Amino acid sequence: MTDTLAVVDGRVLTPAFDVVEADVLVDADAGEILEVAPDLASEADETLDATDSLVVPGLVNAHCHAAMTLLRGYADDKQLEAWLQEDIWPAEAELTAEDVAAGTRLAAVEMIRSGTTAFADMYFHVGEVVEAVREAGLRARVGHGVVTVGKDDEAARDDFAESLAVAEEYDGAADGRVRTAVMPHAPHTVGTQFFEEFVPRVREAGVPFHFHLNETEVYLDEIADEAGVRPTEYADDLGLLSDTTFVAHGVHTDAAEMETLAERGTAVVHCPASNAKLNSGMAPVQELLDAGVPVALGTDGAASNNDLDLFDELRDAAMIGKLAADDATAVDAETAFGMATAGGAAALGFDAGRIEAGAAADLAVVDLDAPHLTPEHDLVSHLVYAARGSDVRHTVCDGRVLMRDRDVLAFDESAVRERAQEHAEALVARAEE
Ligand SMILES: N[C@@H](CCSC[C@H]1O[C@@H](n2cnc3c(=O)[nH]cnc32)[C@H](O)[C@@H]1O)C(=O)O
Ligand SMILES: [Zn+2]
Missing domain, CATH: 2.30.40.10 (Urease, subunit C, domain 1)
Known part of the structure; x- marks a missing residue:
């Protein structure tokens, strides 16, 4: 039976x-x-x-860095570039596998408490993320984030190779609740030569891509200066876009880029709170939808949100969507809720997000x-x-x-919080040494 x-x-x-x-x-x-x-x-x-x-339907958090719960409230009120370079990346340089284990469990408890059942995770020490997802009972599409700027060629290649190896190793873990993707951080934080080398290998392996796209104007300018094209075109030329690819943000996306995303079937994960907090801008969500681009919803990491409650995100998406379109009828309640459920499930490739x-x-x-x-x-x-x-x-x-x-069954919640607090304190102490 x-x-x-x-x-x-x-x-x-x-x-x-x-x-x-x-x-x-x-x-x-x-x-x-x-x-x-x-x-x-x-x-x-x-x-x-x-x-x-x-x-x-359980909500789908389609863009997150779960273990960044450890850096919640660590660095606020800064523009993305300064925030990453001055605060977040130095702290992450000290991050251990045990930190990721502790931070991801805290994220899992927070997501379960607020009705999120699936999420996408781009981070380090993916084995620990997978173990936390397995224990929590959640569903996730996970991957190792690749950054090559500031690395020598060998370290850069190793980082990209690790992303592919990790994606192949963990796909189907936790009774199939874990799926994977290769996750280059963004078009401008990974060198063109490494994309050229690895994209065909990733495609060959049948693994999806997830990356940050058009988050801030500074990002756009870097690509425009180097490649002479908009980032979406640049990504498309590299073979990064398809209907299994999902990208985060899409804040500064023009009409031609929307057309390309729609044609490729690439989903954009809207992260309104992170975009507002880092002053990245307002994503043209209604325009994306009208252009036929699939749209999902995400919190981004807890250091730029600062919580993982998708109900907050629903409200922000509906409200910022109206401001961005200068139209109170834009991003109505059904549209917003659809993005957080069926839209997220489609972006992540899960047959979920609807009760039937x-x-x-x-x-x-x-x-x-x-x-x-x-x-x-x-x-x-x-x-x-x-x-x-x-x-x-x-x-x-x-x-x-x-x-x-309201009782989370998989974990002893107070133990998870205590452990996260200890790891967060020790991490920050190491970073500030
Ligand atoms: N292997 C890479 C790790 C990249 S993980 C993904 C990265 O995205 C960063 N991140 C978090 N939130 C954002 C955001 O809003 N925009 C861009 N990057 C972010 C996060 O801090 C993390 O460093 C390395 O060696 O640095
Ligand atoms: Zn992000």
């Missing part, structure tokens, strides 16, 4: 954004939704109560019994404009309950 779970007595958000009274029956072994219909409790081995709650039979059983159950969610005119509006991550009461990923009544 298969092991089944039913989320019962609540309401369910359908892929068409209707809210229906139904239970969700899940095959916990296959990690798949079996049925969405009333009165399924009697068919399940285990139930999860969703009274006064809305069952939604056959889809991955990745769910968040939002407690509606709260003053800031009263009255009920439109629950999608509430999800985007009024709800917070702390309104999530249960989180389910791959058919397994990761949080039940």
Whole structure:
């Protein structure tokens, strides 16, 4: 007999954004939704109560550096280039595998608490990231970030080679919940010769790419000066763009670049809080969508956000989307919520982000019994404009309950926080020596 779970007595958000009274029956072994219909409790081995709650697809954080939770609040109120060069990269130079293990676990707890079930991670010590994802029960597309600027040729080559080796080693780990990508940091932080050498090898291996694109204007100028073209064209010429590629930011993207991204099917992961905090700019999200570019949502690392709560990001995306378009009808609530669910799942290549039979059983159950969610005119509006991550009461990923009544099951939460605090203090002390 298969092991089944039913989320019962609540309401369910359908892929068409209707809210229906139904239970969700899940095959916990296959990690798949079996049925969405009333009165399924009697068919399940285990139930999860969703009274006064809305069952939604688990949110997808499509761009993150999870272990950067250790650097949350370490360096704020600076422009990206100075922030990276003066604060973040010196601290990361001291980062150990144990630090990444501690920081990623803290990120996992934070994501589970706020209803995120899948994320993309670009960082170091990927083996530790994979182990944390496995233990947490989350789903992730992970990779080793490549930077070649400031390195000699051999070190640069080693970094790119490591990204490919890591992607091949860990793909399919954690019962298939872990997938991988090769993650060059950005077009201007990796030398052209290394792209030319490695892109064909990565394509040959069938591994996706993920990188930062058009985050700030300084980045654009560096590529324009060297290559004489816009970064999207430069990336396309190198063979980096395809429908398995997803890029972060896309803040400074012009109409021709949008056309290229749409043609290639490359998804842009919008990170509105990070873009605002680092004063990178406002991504033209509605224009990207209108041009046919797939758009997902991400937090970026906790050092530029400073939390991993995608409910914050939903609201920021809807609001900044209106300011960027100078149009209050731009990036409406359904559009924003779609980016954080189906959009994110598509960008990461997961068959998730929607509640329907056959889809991955990745769910968040939002407690509606709260003053800031009263009255009920439109629950999608509430999800985007009024709800917070702390309104999530249960989180389910791959058919397994990761949080039940706000209790994270995989980890001893206070131990995770204590360990993160210790590692963060020691890391910063080493960096400032
Ligand atoms: N192997 C590389 C590591 C790159 S990991 C990915 C990098 O992205 C950095 N990062 C975090 N947030 C942002 C952002 O908003 N824009 C650009 N880079 C970021 C992060 O600090 C990390 O150094 C090396 O040797 O440096
Ligand atoms: Zn980033």
